[in-house]
Amino acid sequence: xxxxxxxxxxxxxxxxxxxxxxxxxxxxxxxxxxxxxxxxxxxxxxxxxxxxxxxxxxxxxxxxxxxxxxxxxxxxxxxxxxxxxxxxxxxxxxxxxxxxxxxxxxxxxxxxxxxxxxxxxxxxxxxxxxxxxxxxxxxxxxxxxxxxxxxxxxxxxxxxxxxxxxxxxxxxxxxxxxxxxxxxxxxxxxxxxxxxxxxxxxxxxxxxxxxxxxxxxxxxxxxxxxxxxxxxxxxxxxxxxxxxxxxxxxxxxxxxxxxx
Numbered sequence: 001x002x003x004x005x006x007x008x009x010x011x012x013x014x015x016x017x018x019x020x021x022x023x024x025x026x027x028x029x030x031x032x033x034x035x036x037x038x039x040x041x042x043x044x045x046x047x048x049x050x051x052x053x054x055x056x057x058x059x060x061x062x063x064x065x066x067x068x069x070x071x072x073x074x075x076x077x078x079x080x081x082x083x084x085x086x087x088x089x090x091x092x093x094x095x096x097x098x099x100x101x102x103x104x105x106x107x108x109x110x111x112x113x114x115x116x117x118x119x120x121x122x123x124x125x126x127x128x129x130x131x132x133x134x135x136x137x138x139x140x141x142x143x144x145x146x147x148x149x150x151x152x153x154x155x156x157x158x159x160x161x162x163x164x165x166x167x168x169x170x171x172x173x174x175x176x177x178x179x180x181x182x183x184x185x186x187x188x189x190x191x192x193x194x195x196x197x198x199x200x201x202x203x204x205x206x207x208x209x210x211x212x213x214x215x216x217x218x219x220x221x222x223x224x225x226x227x228x229x230x231x232x233x234x235x236x237x238x239x240x241x242x243x244x245x246x247x248x249x250x251x252x253x254x255x256x257x258x259x260x
Contacts, residue, residue, distance in 0.1 A: 003044065004096065004120040006095075006097065007095065007096070007097050008040040008097075008098045008112060009048075009051050009069075009085055010048070010049065010051065010101070011051045011052070011078040011081040011099065011101070012050055012052045012057050012102040014057060022241065023052075023102045025247055027247060028251055031064075032105055034060075034064045036101075036102050039106075039107050039112070040112060042109035043098075043109035044113060045098070048066065049066075049067050049085060049089070051068075051069050051081050051082065051084075052068065052070065053071050053072060053075075069085045069088050078099060079194075080203055082199055083199045092196060093195070096195060097193065097194050097195075097196060097199065098112055098193045099192045099193075100112060100191065101190060103240050104191070105241065105250055111130060112191070115129060115130050115193040116128075116193045119193040119229070122227075125229045127193065127198060127218075127227070127229070128228070128229045128230070129148075129188065129191060129193070129229075130191055130232070131150075131186035131189060131230050131232060133232065134186065140185055145161075145187055146160070146188040147160055147162070147163065147185060148164075148186050153229075155228065155229055156230050158222070159214070159222070160214055160216075161215075186230070186232070192218075205224045208224075211223070
């Protein structure tokens, strides 16, 4: 199979509530976004863009050689920022764009390639994403862990913070917190590949009640009929960075890798 051509766009903003200025936080002597940019380059992407509304982020990114596209400051989501970026870059409808979050310095490049290849292999798909099997029972009941249920061919049926599927008989006989965990639970990983044609449509899709209730942006796409395919990830990503404490954990992992 010939290599898939795709673009990685890294949406980056300074105004994180829990961690202001997060993309520029120092991570072993480099801004965190530089580590993310390097993972994108290692994926074999045809282009890697940093999409930001921050002149400070843009200046730093250009300083380490990144290509930058400036976007508006009023985007409600990273997907909306990507939609503006593809318009500014005059991308073509069939093109594939991977959204790599700016707080994922440990994302394996192989997963970036995998999600792009999955979308390329599914001509009927608007989006593709990845998941990994859940083996820790506590994660099933953790609302910060997003679960996904998919159909036989991999199409997403639903994403939820709740335990889905609900093991009716198992939970009834063993109790929800006890016993063996039924097979089939999948944890959603927050990496997406999009067709540019869908990104162009996305800003016109109205927010929906399911999205507000679960606080999951992808439910807007599902509700409006988008076809999202989910593949089981070939590798396990390291932790993302939401807080300064997370950054310290990621730094420790990177130090250990350099030593080994």
